[in-house]
Amino acid sequence: MxxxxxxxxxxxxxxxxxxxxxxxxxxxxxxxxxxxxxxxxxxxxxxxxxxxxxxxxPDPRSRRQPDGPEGPSAVVDHDAFRWRHPWRGLPLPGAVLYELHVGTFTPEGTFDAAVARLPHLAALGVTHVELMPVCPFPGTHGWGYDGVALWAVHEPYGGPEGLKRFVDAAHGHGLGVVLDVVHNHLGPSGNHLPAFGPYFTDRYRTPWGAAVNLDGPGSDDVRAHLIGSALAFLRDYQLDGLRLDAVHALADSRAEHFLAELSAAVDALAAHTGRPLFLVAESDLNDPRTTAPRTAHGHGVHAQWNDDFHHALHTALAGESHGYYEDFAREPLDALAKTLTGAFFHDGTYSTFRGRRHGRPVHPGTTATPAHRFLAYAQTHDQVGNRARGERLAALAPPGLLACAAALVLLGPGTPMLFMGEEWGARTPWQYFTDHPDPELAEAVRRGRRREFAAHGWAAEEVPDPQDPATRARSCLDWDEPAEPPHDRLLAWHRSLATLRHAHPVLAHTQLGAAGVEHRERPDGTRWLLLRNGPLYVAVNLSPGRTAEIPLPSPHAVLLTAWQPQGTRLGGDGVLRLPPESAAVLR
The missing domain is CATH 2.60.40.10 (Immunoglobulins)
Incomplete structure (x- = not known):
């Protein structure tokens, strides 16, 4: 060897x-x-x-760390695994993604335990499981964003063999698998890369520590290290795509940006394997160059998370107006309409949270921009877990509004994504937890977390201790909930919406700006929004106590209703009368 x-x-x-x-x-x-x-x-x-x-x-390119990040590396023979299910791949257009954290998806927190729940996901109607990071990190439990071995798999989850068994089983259920990877920083504990070469630079800083050296001396091999690990996961584990964490923290002044080099390599691998492969970026830049084709001087990433849509939807449902929600909360329905039709809310507008103008508009130019390049979601691990107590939307809004959110996400123009448990309105929180063996680092993380929220008025005892095992335990899904009301109704609603989306494949090819939105907010408190996307109309009444009268532009047939179907009426006058906190889908 x-x-x-x-x-x-x-x-x-x-x-x-x-x-x-x-x-x-x-x-x-x-x-x-x-x-x-x-x-x-x-x-x-x-x-x-x-x-x-x-x-x-350990080897910087270690394929396995059986004793953790600080232990020796181990040889992995990828050819020894026998794949049971031939897989031709699933493309991004038409996808419905499901973000999943292996360590809390089940109490056991392993790939094999997650396999037992794959029939639930297949019946739900999602097409791809998006795994949060699985590279080795210190301890047993954590979010995974402090990984240190970018070519290996966390051993407590099941290591390389466990990941392959999970992917193979997912393929057997017709599900693709996407993996969240972190290229912008590596964990502080167990990170031995600086001993080998200039993997990091002090010319830039990230919120998490030293920046990765993407443009200084030695950066050719650093970039090759990151790109090689990405291709290895796509190739050796037969993954369908990668989610790229916080690409705005990738400081790169070279003529060819790292993302463009990575996307070119992934496209080449897709051509070689004959499988559609894709990249999805998390970006805080609101920069259309992220997903613009390389031929149009973009980076060629195939899609990106759209936090602006989340923020607009969240303020419309939960009414929060602090921090980055402030600008969205002034006119939440206006903000929601803008993100449904143009993706970005901040497209060069002033951001109060940042104290400056932010973003650029997505100009389609002579070629239309596919709406599927922008992921739409009501919840993510970030938006839930970065709250002080990790409350889900189900703790902030009633079931009827959760049904409204699901309709706009699953039948909207973007690529839908759900966060695990969202489909039944899970009441379990998803909190920030760590398991650092180093007591000094553990205490620093504990103090830092409490200091962060103390600035917003939280007492130290109100912020869960990340190192307390109970914090992780609270964050595990309760699989008894889906069979109980009102969770069972929400789950059925999500299944119906996903089925309807797949029944109308034209929705996968909507162009940005092609959807139409009307909305009203009346002095009596009535708030409604009507989305037209392809052949479907989605009507939501966000009012807590008043029926909304929503005029329709032409005769329609009601396909689905929630949350109060018995009160939904479509009159001969072309007006849809929708009960409070309800949604309806029409054709």
Whole structure:
């Protein structure tokens, strides 16, 4: 087996293999700064590298860390896994995504336990499961955004074999799998990359620590490290796509942005494999270049999360107006209409939260912009977990408004995404939790979390302790809920909406701006919105106590109603009378 490692500043590099075997590595004649050695090693064999006689460190490109980020690496023979379900892939257009955290989707918190719940997802009508990060991180439980080994899989979840079993089982249910990956920073604990080379730079900073070196000396190999890990997950684990965490924190001044280089590599792999592969970015920039094609001088990422739609929908449903909700809360229905038709609310407008103008409009130009490039959602792990107590929308709004949110998400012009448990209005919170073995780091995280919310008036005892095992336990889904009212009705509603979306494939090809929106907010408190998307109309009455009278432009047939179907009436005058906190879908 060929062992390789990039260590451009080292004078000597030694390969360590048990039991006590060592082998000096030689400089590569073909790749500057690389070292290599040929040595027999079977699947599962532990190994590591020492630089200039220093301690033995795990491989930066380790495929497995069986003893955690600080332990030795292990060889993985990807060809040894026997895939049971041939898979041709599922494209992004027409997708309905479901964001899932392996560690709290079930109490067991493993890939194999999650497999048992895949029939629920298949019956729900989602097309892709989007896994939150699964790269190794310190401890057993955590969100996964402090991973340190970008080519490996968290061992407590089930390691590489467990992930493959999950993906294979998902494919057997007709579900694609998307993986959340973090390229903008690596965890502070167990991160040995600086010992090997200039993986980080002090020329930029991120909210989470040192920035990854994407444009300085040595950045060619750093970029190759990140892109190689992305391609390895898509190839070796037969994934359908990747979600890219916080790409606005990828500081890159090079002529070809890292995202453009990554998207070109993924498109090339898709062409080679014959499977549709895609990238979805989380971006705070509201910059249309993120998803514009590379031929149009964009980065070529296939889609992005659209937080502006979430913020507009959230303020319309929950009435919150603090922080980044402030601008959306002034005229929430106007904001919601703008994001349904143009994606971004802040498209060059002034952002009070930022104290400056923000974003740019998505100009379709001579080529229309597909609406599926913008993900639409009412909840995500960020929007729930970054609250002090991790309340879901079900704790802030009644079931009728949750039904309204589902209708706008699942039948709107963007690509819909649900957060696990949202489909039945889960009452369990989803809180911020960690499991750092380092007591100093654990205390720093605990103090930092409480300090963050103290600035907003929260007492320390009101903010859950991230290190308390009970915080993670509270965040696990309660799988008894879906069979209980009103959760069962919400689940049935979500299934009906997903079925309707799939029955109208034209919705997957809506162009941005093609949808129409009308809305009214009357002095008596009546608030309604009517969305036209393709052949469907979605009407929502957000009023708590008044029936809304919604004029329709032409005769229609009512297909679905919630939350008070018995009170919904479509008169001969073309007016839809919709009960309080209810939704209706018409054709």
């Amino acid at each position: 060929l062992f390789e490692v990039w260590a451009p500043a080292a004078e000597t590099v030694t390969l360590h293999l048990p039991p006590g075997r060592t082998r000096p590595m030689g400089r590569s004649s073909a790749r500057r700064g690389w070292w290599q050695a040929e040595e027999p090693a079977a699947d599962g064999a532990r190994y590591g590298f020492s630089l200039d006689g220093g301690p033995v460190l």
